[in-house]
Amino acid sequence: MxxxxxxxxxxxxxxxxxxxxxxxxxxxxxxxxxxxxxxxxxxxxxxxxxxxxxxxxxxxxxxxxxxxxxxxxxxxxxxxxxxxxxxxxxxxxxxxxxxxxxxxxxxxxxxxxxxxxxxGTASSHLIRCGEVELDSTSMQVSVADNTVSLSRREYVLLKELMESAGRIKTREQLEASLYSWGEEVASNALEVHISNLRKKLPTDFIRTVRGVGYSISRP
Amino acid sequence: MxxxxxxxxxxxxxxxxxxxxxxxxxxxxxxxxxxxxxxxxxxxxxxxxxxxxxxxxxxxxxxxxxxxxxxxxxxxxxxxxxxxxxxxxxxxxxxxxxxxxxxxxxxxxxxxxxxxxxxGTASSHLIRCGEVELDSTSMQVSVADNTVSLSRREYVLLKELMESAGRIKTREQLEASLYSWGEEVASNALEVHISNLRKKLPTDFIRTVRGVGYSISRP
DNA sequence: TTTGTCCTTAAGATTAATTTAAGTTTGCTA
DNA sequence: TAGCAAACTTAAATTAATCTTAAGGACAAA
Missing domain, CATH: 3.40.50.2300 (Response regulator)
Incomplete structure (x- = not known):
């Protein structure tokens, strides 16, 4: 947000x-x-x-x-x-x-x-998509009941994506929720975070929508 | 649009x-x-x-x-x-x-x-024509409940056709929705995309209207 | 100060999408 | 039915988007 x-x-x-x-x-x-x-x-x-x-x-x-x-x-x-x-x-x-x-x-x-x-940006403290569960109160994420530790940016990214599961988040939207003014990044930081995030999540959990952005399937 | x-x-x-x-x-x-x-x-x-x-x-x-x-x-x-x-x-x-x-x-x-x-150009979420379903929110298409993956051009093309199912879309209209000005293509790119699209859809889903364009039958 | 985590950069690798071009098929019309 | 134009298919060439890796800097905790 x-x-x-x-x-x-x-x-x-x-x-x-x-x-x-x-x-x-x-x-x-x-x-x-x-x-x-x-x-x-x-x-x-x-x-x-x-x-x-x-x-x-x-x-x-x-x-x-x-x-x-x-x-x-x-x-x-x-x-x-x-x-x-x-x-x-x-x-x-x-x-x-x-x-x-x-x-x-x-x-x-x-x-x-x-x-x-x-x-309605966030449905509740707990968002669940398949095996992945995100608790916004404690900022904790678990995959199949095993806690995984995410960095701040990874967490924000995952939260944004899970909150709009079933819809596509454009690169611009994701970057906007990651960065405040004056600290926009010029390079591929977003992609790096996505890449790192994927290593910690189930295969194909985050779908790439070429030319647009990323999305997660509805739970 | x-x-x-x-x-x-x-x-x-x-x-x-x-x-x-x-x-x-x-x-x-x-x-x-x-x-x-x-x-x-x-x-x-x-x-x-x-x-x-x-x-x-x-x-x-x-x-x-x-x-x-x-x-x-x-x-x-x-x-x-x-x-x-x-x-x-x-x-x-x-x-x-x-x-x-x-x-x-x-x-x-x-x-x-x-x-x-x-x-009414309306891509209101879900468009369905027979077995084929297109969700414009997630930009996903499924045939008989199996997700098929389309490239961006393929997706745009199919969306245009499905939005005006029952009517004919001329080649010009389709090309116009695919390309902005100054990037028109000289060759048969449209036909190639149609061809590739057909491989992923039911037989005879996209009908050729010789000399005019293409169309999809009303659901 | 040292250590470790996190983040950004940048470069190269990889994958996918798109266009082009050439050859083939189809259907219409004279 | 021969000939032509339109449409189809395929594969190669081109272009673009994304992914991965690793190095270096910033920052905070020890």
């Missing part, structure tokens, strides 16, 4: 970006409402994490405009104030969930997973 | 053309309003993707003229300006949908698929 993180506190932003990346999300982090609107307008993300205390535009107004353009894009708001007022307004304006700062990272992860599931 | 992409920014045009081709669309890419009108007048496409910021003629005027000639041809407009005015005018002039630049490629794909479905 591709996240847009809007947070002006540099320390928090960097920390979150790192933590979220570690959880397998592709994160674009920016710091102003202006940027947020520009990016979101491009539709280049699946979920927005929005700090309400932004320097330029009021967070709530950003939220409002987001909603107009993308009525269904999940937005999770962060607020430093414990004033209930903002939260209520936020939910009124269509935010899906909120977190009060300071919060524990795992809680954020958990809520994102809830959103992910609701989005 | 055959697209006419009108975009003067070379980088964007080439990028889009490539991406769209990868998605199985046949794309003619051109850069001026003049050309757009010339091509569209020939009726040589199913959907137009039109950048409003063209160098020669105003995009809106192109749109207007297109509409006069082809009232029902879907037009999707691209606009760099976030001024609402242009978009509204565009929709007034009969555009079917719009995207504000910059946009994410998958979004464009999604909207094109919506148009495709509405057009």
């Amino acid at each position: 591709r996240l847009l993180l809007v947070e002006d506190d540099i320390a928090l932003r960097d920390g979150l970006q790192q933590a979220l990346t570690g959880q397998g999300f592709a994160v674009n982090a920016i710091s102003t409402g202006q940027q947020a609107l520009a990016v979101a307008r491009a539709g280049d993300c699946d979920t927005v994490i929005l700090d309400l205390g932004l320097p330029d535009i009021d967070g709530l107004s950003v939220l409002k405009q987001l909603r107009q353009k993308w009525p269904r894009m999940p937005v999770l708001i962060l607020t430093a104030r414990d004033g209930i007022e903002d939260r209520i307004k936020g939910l009124d304006y269509g935010a899906d969930d909120y977190l009060v700062k300071p919060f524990a990272a795992p809680e954020l992860f958990a809520r994102l997973r809830v959103i992910e599931r609701r989005l | 055959r697209l006419l992409l009108v975009e003067d920014d070379i980088a964007l045009r080439d990028g889009l053309q490539q991406a769209l081709t990868g998605q199985g669309f046949a794309v003619n890419a051109i850069s001026t309003g003049q050309q757009a009108l010339a091509v569209a007048r020939a009726g040589d496409c199913d959907t137009v993707i039109l950048d409003l910021g063209l160098p020669d003629i105003d995009g809106l005027s192109v749109l207007k003229q297109l509409r006069q000639k082809w009232p029902r041809m879907p037009v999707l407009i691209l606009t760099a300006r976030d001024g609402i005015e242009d978009r509204i005018k565009g929709l007034d002039y009969g555009a079917d949908d719009y995207l504000v630049k910059p946009f994410a490629a998958p979004e464009l794909f999604a909207r094109l698929r919506v148009i495709e479905r509405r057009l």
Whole structure:
């Protein structure tokens, strides 16, 4: 899943970006409402994490405009104030969930997973395709009940493919969910990961669709 | 589906053309309003993707003229300006949908698929003709429940034929959906693909209509 | 600092798809 | 039915996409 993180506190932003990346999300982090609107307008993300205390535009107004353009894009708001007022307004304006700062990272992860599931991007914590089982809570994968250890990129790739089993994921889609902005890769990294992944999975589990991308058959 | 992409920014045009081709669309890419009108007048496409910021003629005027000639041809407009005015005018002039630049490629794909479905050019998931079943989501084809593997050209060809089962597809139509401009083939590539396709399908599944083209019988 | 894991690059190997070209067959028409 | 054009088949040549491997760098844990 591709996240847009809007947070002006540099320390928090960097920390979150790192933590979220570690959880397998592709994160674009920016710091102003202006940027947020520009990016979101491009539709280049699946979920927005929005700090309400932004320097330029009021967070709530950003939220409002987001909603107009993308009525269904999940937005999770962060607020430093414990004033209930903002939260209520936020939910009124269509935010899906909120977190009060300071919060524990795992809680954020958990809520994102809830959103992910609701989005239908992910069916549940557990996805199973044939012998292969993927648990997004523990980030563990097993083949015929034997745990296999995957690297982060391998995990993300497999998750994306399994979540849309029966459909084709284009190279572009896969790369987008692997990399945030500014860190796109120029070479065949994707293919290398696929290659390494295949060594750990049943034969022919990942099908190559020449000229398009990859896919996994429906369970 | 055959697209006419009108975009003067070379980088964007080439990028889009490539991406769209990868998605199985046949794309003619051109850069001026003049050309757009010339091509569209020939009726040589199913959907137009039109950048409003063209160098020669105003995009809106192109749109207007297109509409006069082809009232029902879907037009999707691209606009760099976030001024609402242009978009509204565009929709007034009969555009079917719009995207504000910059946009994410998958979004464009999604909207094109919506148009495709509405057009009835419709590759709505599953098409079945007798024993042969084609799933456009996974780009898989099966004959009597056995998956057969087709190359990209073979797949496109079969899809075109099955989508208009019961009607005849002319050689020209088939070649048009296989090739974009400037890459037409001089020789009998089409026949070769048909030949190879036939080896993988039931006998007499694809009928030759001498001097015209090919067809598949209604399911 | 050292160690090990993970990731990206790059190059070469491999596989597959596509086109070309040539020879053959088929069906129509005069 | 002879002759012609269209369509078919095959195989070789060409082009393209993907796979694999290995080397080197970045990073984090020990």
